[in-house]
Amino acid sequence: MTIKIKQFVLLKRPVGVPVESNFSLKTETISGDLKENELHLRGIYYSVDPYMRGRMNGAKSYVAPFALNEPISGAVIARVVESKKSGLITGDFVFGQLPWATEMVVDSSSVRKIDVQIGKASDYLGVLGMTGLTAYFGLLKIGQPISGETVVVSGAAGAVGTIVGQIAKMKGCKVIGIVGSGEKEKLLKDRFNFDGMINYKSKDDLVHLIKNACPNGVDVYFDNVGGEISDAVIQNMNFQGRIVLCGQISLYNSKEIPMGPRIQPILLTKSILMQGFIVSNFTEQFPEGLAELSKWVKEGKIEAIETIIEGFENLPKAFIDLFSGKNVGKMMVMAKDIAL
Numbered sequence: 001m002t003i004k005i006k007q008f009v010l011l012k013r014p015v016g017v018p019v020e021s022n023f024s025l026k027t028e029t030i031s032g033d034l035k036e037n038e039l040h041l042r043g044i045y046y047s048v049d050p051y052m053r054g055r056m057n058g059a060k061s062y063v064a065p066f067a068l069n070e071p072i073s074g075a076v077i078a079r080v081v082e083s084k085k086s087g088l089i090t091g092d093f094v095f096g097q098l099p100w101a102t103e104m105v106v107d108s109s110s111v112r113k114i115d116v117q118i119g120k121a122s123d124y125l126g127v128l129g130m131t132g133l134t135a136y137f138g139l140l141k142i143g144q145p146i147s148g149e150t151v152v153v154s155g156a157a158g159a160v161g162t163i164v165g166q167i168a169k170m171k172g173c174k175v176i177g178i179v180g181s182g183e184k185e186k187l188l189k190d191r192f193n194f195d196g197m198i199n200y201k202s203k204d205d206l207v208h209l210i211k212n213a214c215p216n217g218v219d220v221y222f223d224n225v226g227g228e229i230s231d232a233v234i235q236n237m238n239f240q241g242r243i244v245l246c247g248q249i250s251l252y253n254s255k256e257i258p259m260g261p262r263i264q265p266i267l268l269t270k271s272i273l274m275q276g277f278i279v280s281n282f283t284e285q286f287p288e289g290l291a292e293l294s295k296w297v298k299e300g301k302i303e304a305i306e307t308i309i310e311g312f313e314n315l316p317k318a319f320i321d322l323f324s325g326k327n328v329g330k331m332m333v334m335a336k337d338i339a340l
């Protein structure tokens with residue numbers, strides 16, 4: 001086997017919002033025969049995720065930083081071109097943390113086979129993958145919404161946000177979504193039956209907008225964005241409210257974390273729980289979460305929406321576009337050449 005592949009490496013660490021020149025597309029040749037347990041894969045769907053911005057900084061966090069001039073890696077759905085692993089055959093779909101490369105040779109232990117009878121292949125990057133599990137465990141285990149309560153979710157038209165909103169509706173809650181455009185407000189209302197929407201880019205005072213949308217106050221706040229949006233929601237929290245700290249995308253490109261209001265007196269006097277989490281905290285319970293999410297998808301109770309950008313070359317742009325809200329639902333890139 002001798003194949004020419006393309007792969008994206010991190011050329012320069014971004015300062016502020018990433019730009020395309022932070023990435024470089026390289027051509028490489030892979031040659032030689034597969035060894036026992038190895039797979040030759042072709043990438044089909046590549047996930048772009050806000051957390052990857054943190055990995056582009058040099059500092060160590062809960063995941064190691066990307067190395068300069070090395071391939072970026074992330075969640076990828078690939079197909080098996082050739083297999084030296086029993087149980088995996090040409091054409092099978094697999095999921096793994098894989099390089100941003102058009103094709104790759106990997107040890108089979110780095111991927112798992114996915115069942116495209118349960119959901120379509122791309123669902124495993126969204127509702128049946130990290131996205132769905134994040135929404136499921138964050139909302140249900142930390143937020144613990146009760147029927148009749150008011151749930152506010154920021155980043156509401158995004159990958160995690162749309163799933164959080166739908167689960168909260170299923171649990172009988174009143175759901176208010178915070179988004180960055182009128183089109184996204186309309187999507188939440190028409191497609192997902194949200195009870196209220198707030199455009200954080202409107203000129204009006206956010207604290208008042210939230211107060212008007214939540215006349216009974218906020219019981220659960222699922223925070224995907226942080227910053228001033230979250231400051232405003234927290235002003236409207238109820239006694240014994242729960243704040244689920246899932247993401248802080250509004251701060252990921254900040255050179256310095258801005259000083260916000262002191263919220264501890266609100267947390268204290270209202271007995272509010274505020275808890276951060278990383279989805280991997282729940283790894284042992286993933287089978288439970290996936291079983292439930294798969295059932296809801298099959299029953300049509302959850303609809304997964306996606307923004308799929310065609311063309312491997314568009315990976316850096318798709319990633320960058322997350323920070324200006326160009327996506328609805330799960331943002332991913334699909335390779336053009338997906339035939340085996």
Ligand SMILES: NC(=O)c1ccc[n+]([C@@H]2O[C@H](COP(=O)([O-])OP(=O)(O)OC[C@H]3O[C@@H](n4cnc5c(N)ncnc54)[C@H](OP(=O)(O)O)[C@@H]3O)[C@@H](O)[C@H]2O)c1
Binds near residue numbers: 326
């Ligand atoms: N804790 C975990 O384990 C875990 C796992 C997965 C994701 N997350 C976090 O969850 C959040 C959502 O992730 P996702 O994959 O579902 O992404 P996403 O919501 O699909 O995409 C990002 C969205 O964030 C909004 N946004 C971008 N910049 C913003 C800003 N400055 N202020 C307010 N909103 C902004 C944009 O929507 P608008 O048009 O509405 O601005 C954009 O569409 C992220 O913060 C991510 O890091 C955490």
